Amino acid sequence: MDISAVAPIRVLIADDQRLVRRGLQHILCASPGIVVIGEASDYVGITQVLREQPCDVLILDIAMPDKDGIEILHLLKKREPMLRIMVLSSYGPEQFAVRALKAGAAAYMTKDSTPDELLEAVRVVARGKKYISQNLAESLANHVIHEDELMPHQQLSNREFQTVRMIASGQTRTEIAKNLSISPKTVSVYRSRVFEKMGVRTNAQLTHYAIKHGLLDSVSAWTI
Structure with missing residues (x-):
């Protein structure tokens, strides 16, 4: 050919x-x-x-x-x-x-x-x-094989997972809403779901988890 x-x-x-x-x-x-x-x-x-x-x-x-x-x-x-x-x-x-x-x-x-x-x-x-x-x-x-042993962040929906990364990278509720094209109220709903599913109570705890498990870009992690 x-x-x-x-x-x-x-x-x-x-x-x-x-x-x-x-x-x-x-x-x-x-x-x-x-x-x-x-x-x-x-x-x-x-x-x-x-x-x-x-x-x-x-x-x-x-x-x-x-x-x-x-x-x-x-x-x-x-x-x-x-x-x-x-x-x-x-x-x-x-x-x-x-x-x-x-x-x-x-x-x-x-x-x-x-x-x-x-x-x-x-x-x-x-x-x-x-x-x-x-x-x-x-x-x-x-x-x-280990689906029942998934880490907390692996059990989140894609939108919840995005919210985790954005919160951990230091974005405000308004910034997250703009980036995801949703309302700030909806961001608060996702944040509440994330906190419940991941067993955290503050943004600081969520950020620590994200850094520990490599969920952030290296640049974001250094700018927190």
């Missing part, structure tokens, strides 16, 4: 760190059959590129500045259900993989993956399949 006759895989890179985006672009563009159609550092940037360019695979970070990566997953899958989304995160699979896959991700990879693993995942996902690495498979198996 003439390789030149095969349409290239069109990839959009979404990460809030410019160096990461450039590194990914370098890896992807060096591989035959893959082209990077654009970069984005936030949700607005992602939607803008998608309006202007057809895309086969979106590589998405969890830690985005405007909306949480899981929330972006939900929004994009509603807008473009056929879009194939790979999550590439600094968080281990035990922290976010299950949530990402349930939200519609076709793959979950960590940033310590090798370039070859990344390229293989892009090709697999572009074919409409899910890419499950050995580490992720083990994590998913443990999640199923």
Whole structure:
């Protein structure tokens, strides 16, 4: 088969760190059959590129500045259900993989993956399949086997989980309401549910839990 006759895989890179985006672009563009159609550092940037360019695979970070990566997953899958989304995160699979896959991700990879693993995942996902690495498979198996032993934060809904991360990163009720497009009263409801489910009484206790279990971005943790 003439390789030149095969349409290239069109990839959009979404990460809030410019160096990461450039590194990914370098890896992807060096591989035959893959082209990077654009970069984005936030949700607005992602939607803008998608309006202007057809895309086969979106590589998405969890830690985005405007909306949480899981929330972006939900929004994009509603807008473009056929879009194939790979999550590439600094968080281990035990922290976010299950949530990402349930939200519609076709793959979950960590940033310590090798370039070859990344390229293989892009090709697999572009074919409409899910890419499950050995580490992720083990994590998913443990999640199923020990589902009755889940940590408190693993039993939260996605919106409750987002609220935890935002409170722990120092955001006010008004800021959380704005970021999640809900009312401050609804934020208070989520906060009450979170406190009850996690057995904490104050924001300080919640923040301590979030830092201890690696639920915050490194930048957020240092700015608390």
